[in-house]
Amino acid sequence: MSTASHDHDHADDGAVHAHISSVPFYVAVFLGLLFLTGMTVGQSYVDLGKMNIVLVIVIATLKASLVVTFFMHLKWDNKFNALIFISTIFFIGIFFAYTMNDTEHRGDHDPDQNVKVWAKTGEEAPGGMVKAESHEATPAAGHGQENQPTGAPAAPAPAQHH
Amino acid sequence: MSTEAVAHGEGDDHAHDAAHGAGHHGPKWLAHHYDTPIQQFDAAKLGMWVFLAQELLFFSGLFVAYGVYRNWFPEMFKAAAHQLNKEMGATNTVVLLFSSLTAALAVRSAQVGNKKLTGRLILTTIACAFGFLIIKFFEYKHKFEGGLLPGRFFHPHVEHLVQGAPPLPANTGSFFSIYFMMTGVHGVHVLVGIGVLIWVWIRNNRGDFSKEYFTPVDIVALYWHLVDLVWIYLFPLLYLI
Numbered sequence: 001m002s003t004a005s006h007d008h009d010h011a012d013d014g015a016v017h018a019h020i021s022s023v024p025f026y027v028a029v030f031l032g033l034l035f036l037t038g039m040t041v042g043q044s045y046v047d048l049g050k051m052n053i054v055l056v057i058v059i060a061t062l063k064a065s066l067v068v069t070f071f072m073h074l075k076w077d078n079k080f081n082a083l084i085f086i087s088t089i090f091f092i093g094i095f096f097a098y099t100m101n102d103t104e105h106r107g108d109h110d111p112d113q114n115v116k117v118w119a120k121t122g123e124e125a126p127g128g129m130v131k132a133e134s135h136e137a138t139p140a141a142g143h144g145q146e147n148q149p150t151g152a153p154a155a156p157a158p159a160q161h162h
Numbered sequence: 163m164s165t166e167a168v169a170h171g172e173g174d175d176h177a178h179d180a181a182h183g184a185g186h187h188g189p190k191w192l193a194h195h196y197d198t199p200i201q202q203f204d205a206a207k208l209g210m211w212v213f214l215a216q217e218l219l220f221f222s223g224l225f226v227a228y229g230v231y232r233n234w235f236p237e238m239f240k241a242a243a244h245q246l247n248k249e250m251g252a253t254n255t256v257v258l259l260f261s262s263l264t265a266a267l268a269v270r271s272a273q274v275g276n277k278k279l280t281g282r283l284i285l286t287t288i289a290c291a292f293g294f295l296i297i298k299f300f301e302y303k304h305k306f307e308g309g310l311l312p313g314r315f316f317h318p319h320v321e322h323l324v325q326g327a328p329p330l331p332a333n334t335g336s337f338f339s340i341y342f343m344m345t346g347v348h349g350v351h352v353l354v355g356i357g358v359l360i361w362v363w364i365r366n367n368r369g370d371f372s373k374e375y376f377t378p379v380d381i382v383a384l385y386w387h388l389v390d391l392v393w394i395y396l397f398p399l400l401y402l403i
Contacts, residue, residue, distance in 0.1 A: 014198030015374060020273045021266075030263040034256065041252050044402035056398040063394045071266040072387045073380075078204055081211040088215040092222040096229060103230045 019076035029070045036063045191375045203377055210381045214388050217351075221392055224344045228399060231336055242337035243403045244327035245310055247301060251401035254297050255393065261290030262390040265383040272376035277366060280379065284363040287386065291356045298349055305338070312339035344396055351389045358382045 040059040048055065069075045074082045189199075196202040232239045268283035305311065308322035316335030323330075362382045365371065371379060 014200055016199050016203045016377075018203075018273060018380075020270060023267065023270065026263060026266050026270065029266075030259060033259045033262075037252065037255050037259065040398050040402060041248070044248065044398070052403065056402060057395075060395045060398055064391050067262060067387055067391055067394070071262055071390075072384055078207065081207060084208075084211045084215050088218050092218065092225075095219075095222055096226055099226050100229055100233065104233060 019073065021070065026070070029066055033063055033066055036066075189375065191370070199374060206377045206381060207384075210384050214384065217388055221347070224340070224347065225395070225399075228340050228344065231340060232403075235331070235333065235336070238331045238334055239337055239403060241328040241330050242310075242334045242341075243401060245305075245308070245324055245330070246341070246401045247304070248401050250297055250301050251397050254294050255397045257290050257293050257297070258390045258393050261287045261294070262387055264290065265386045269376065269380050269383045272366070272371050272379040273373065275373040277369065277371065280371070281363060281366050284359055284366065284379075288356055288359045288363070291352055291359065294352055295349065298345065305342075310338050311335065312342050341400055344400065348389070348392055348396060351392070355386050355389050358385060 036059050040056060043052075043055055043059070068085065074085065192199055192202060196205070264283045264286040268280050268287065271279040271283060304322070307319070309315075309317040309319045310323075311317070313335045316338060318330055318334070359382060362378050365378060
């Protein structure tokens, strides 16, 4: 599909026939963006607990969708450009999911590594497995990473994430 | 009916093919390695979207850092956010959204060949960009005065802090590391945006653009919308939590 696809009369003449939205349409999109900004600011005065962050991201994503679809012309653009954009979002999702899955569970008991340490301090958590030896035994583990849990010497050293 | 008239008629029908098609005598803005304007246009847009994808992935690293630290220290983030000026942040959001509108309208007026209006709209966009940076400057100034600085430079001055806000934990410096890094890198993008907007304004004045060729205006506007896009997430995540 080419950019000219919507304009069938001239589809094959080689010229650029990009979609041209009307001025009132652009202004309407802008007003929609202002309305959503007002919503998110208003919401910030009401504490919804865990729903705060969900609502903030939903509203921001609505705003971003308006900008990408209409201001950035993705609706009428070559669909391959939309594919690039959507796959970027997908890979950002992977980046978030895998990183947070790591950092959110560093203090958890890990039977494979035989450790249970506090993520924030690297110290043994109450009730955790005994963390034999110390950082000196495995100098490679935890260089510059205060939150890096140190594996027990019996187990293979945990993979370095960087 | 003369042959001239026939030739003329055909010339009208195939004006585009003749002018833009074969390539050897195309318009001066059609690079020689493209057969048609649409091919050049699509290639330029594709390149820009790949660049924008890279920009998003680049910013996502900062957003992941934000996510990790926010989940580790939710109370600290909440306390620190109280020190940011919601009104200034909201004003800047409106300024950027408006500049995105004027950028989109600039592309539109370039598409319909209104050179004068295109120039004015680009200038409005540039003015908004400067407005954004000026507001940002006063925000940064307040942070510096209050000692609300990144990492180990964090040394809050009680007299400069927001009254009635929750007390700041000792590790609040990491919030301000993230705050300055995210808004700073975004600010650099605003500066680059001003640069490319000025470039496209000069080219517009020079008469480089027409209904047939407005690609640089379109591409620069795409970049500017991306700057807006990043701020759409930065503002609520930093100021409104």
